[in-house]
Amino acid sequence: MASARRRGTPAAVAADAVALADQRLSGASPSPGLVGAAAMEVHGVSKAFVDPHGHQLLALVNVDLAIETGTFVSLIGPSGCGKSTLLRIMGGLDQPSTGQLRAPAVTGGSGGGGARSAFVFQDYGLMPWLTVLDNVAFGLKMARVGKTERRERARAWLARVGLSGFERAYPEQLSGGMRQRLSLARAFVTEPDVLFMDEPMGAVDPQTRLLLQEDLLRIWEETRKTVVLVTHSLDEALLLGDRVVVMTARPGRVKLDLPVDLDRPRTVATTGGPAFAALRNTLWGALRDEVARSMEFS
Numbered sequence: 033m034a035s036a037r038r039r040g041t042p043a044a045v046a047a048d049a050v051a052l053a054d055q056r057l058s059g060a061s062p063s064p065g066l067v068g069a070a071a072m073e074v075h076g077v078s079k080a081f082v083d084p085h086g087h088q089l090l091a092l093v094n095v096d097l098a099i100e101t102g103t104f105v106s107l108i109g110p111s112g113c114g115k116s117t118l119l120r121i122m123g124g125l126d127q128p129s130t131g132q133l134r135a136p137a138v139t140g141g142s143g144g145g146g147a148r149s150a151f152v153f154q155d156y157g158l159m160p161w162l163t164v165l166d167n168v169a170f171g172l173k174m175a176r177v178g179k180t181e182r183r184e185r186a187r188a189w190l191a192r193v194g195l196s197g198f199e200r201a202y203p204e205q206l207s208g209g210m211r212q213r214l215s216l217a218r219a220f221v222t223e224p225d226v227l228f229m230d231e232p233m234g235a236v237d238p239q240t241r242l243l244l245q246e247d248l249l250r251i252w253e254e255t256r257k258t259v260v261l262v263t264h265s266l267d268e269a270l271l272l273g274d275r276v277v278v279m280t281a282r283p284g285r286v287k288l289d290l291p292v293d294l295d296r297p298r299t300v301a302t303t304g305g306p307a308f309a310a311l312r313n314t315l316w317g318a319l320r321d322e323v324a325r326s327m328e329f330s
């Protein structure tokens with residue numbers, strides 16, 4: 033009885049599916065070993081949900097990933113393959129069904145009013161009733177930073193993202209690109225050790241997106257935070273990342289972990305070079321089948 037009950041749990045479904053997926057994906061590249069100086073590691077992580085019909089839905093299976101401190105890792109994969117789920121687990125917002133998360137940079141204590149991690153989502157995560165300045169200063173207020181200091185720090189970050197002069201505006205008075213800059217300032221101002229970004233530039237037009245990518249490149253070069261970025265754009269993943277992790281169709285696991293050996297500082301012009309084109313081909317080679325599989329065309 034007990035084992036029958038256990039059989040129905042998300043953890044048991046995840047464990048059963050690991051063996052199945054292991055067989056099916058035996059051609060996949062091995063995940064990198066779990067190395068030292070990692071800001072976070074997930075090991076053997078699987079995640080099962082219950083779908084609206086009450087059936088078990090396996091989102092992730094047996095994911096191993098180590099992210100070294102100070103690196104920028106891009107995560108790419110077909111829609112619904114579990115990228116956001118993995119990001120939430122790495123950020124401590126959700127629990128795996130099986131497997132472990134070791135994330136000292138995220139879960140450890142913090143001093144000096146700094147947050148350990150921050151999130152940037154596609155919907156900006158802004159508070160519409162607060163001014164631009166107060167939106168940026170909000171995280172510092174929560175960390176009990178004094179009013180004068182938090183306003184100073186917020187102003188400095190608004191300047192860095194090109195929003196000086198808009199301090200008293202409200203988010204609804206900004207364009208999509210400006211809102212996204214604001215959400216970047218809001219994330220960076222608390223000086224988090226790790227930044228999790230889930231398609232942060234998915235909602236802006238292509239030209240604004242290029243400018244935002246350059247902003248993010250510049251800010252990252254200056255701060256060298258540990259960043260995990262979920263994106264659907266191959267170019268964005270390669271332009272920004274030190275590594276691009278490709279996930280399989282659902283249930284998601286690591287298919288390819290591609291080092292991006294391009295010199296920094298990079299600019300959007302970097303995407304025009306032959307080395308970039310070769311990396312893009314490799315990436316698409318790994319991703320194509322998974323996208324097709326996720327759409328049930330294969």
Ligand SMILES: Nc1ncnc2c1ncn2[C@@H]1O[C@H](COP(=O)(O)OP(=O)(O)OP(=O)(O)O)[C@@H](O)[C@H]1O
Nearest residue numbers: 081082083089091110111112113114115116117118
């Ligand atoms: N809270 C939840 N309850 C039930 N199912 C969920 C939940 N969160 C995610 N899922 C399911 O898990 C699977 C993976 O979802 P996830 O959002 O992680 O995918 P994704 O790779 O981020 O997709 P996209 O690229 O479209 O954002 C999907 O099938 C989704 O329906």
Ligand SMILES: [Mg+2]
Nearest residue numbers: 115116117230
């Ligand atoms: Mg998602």
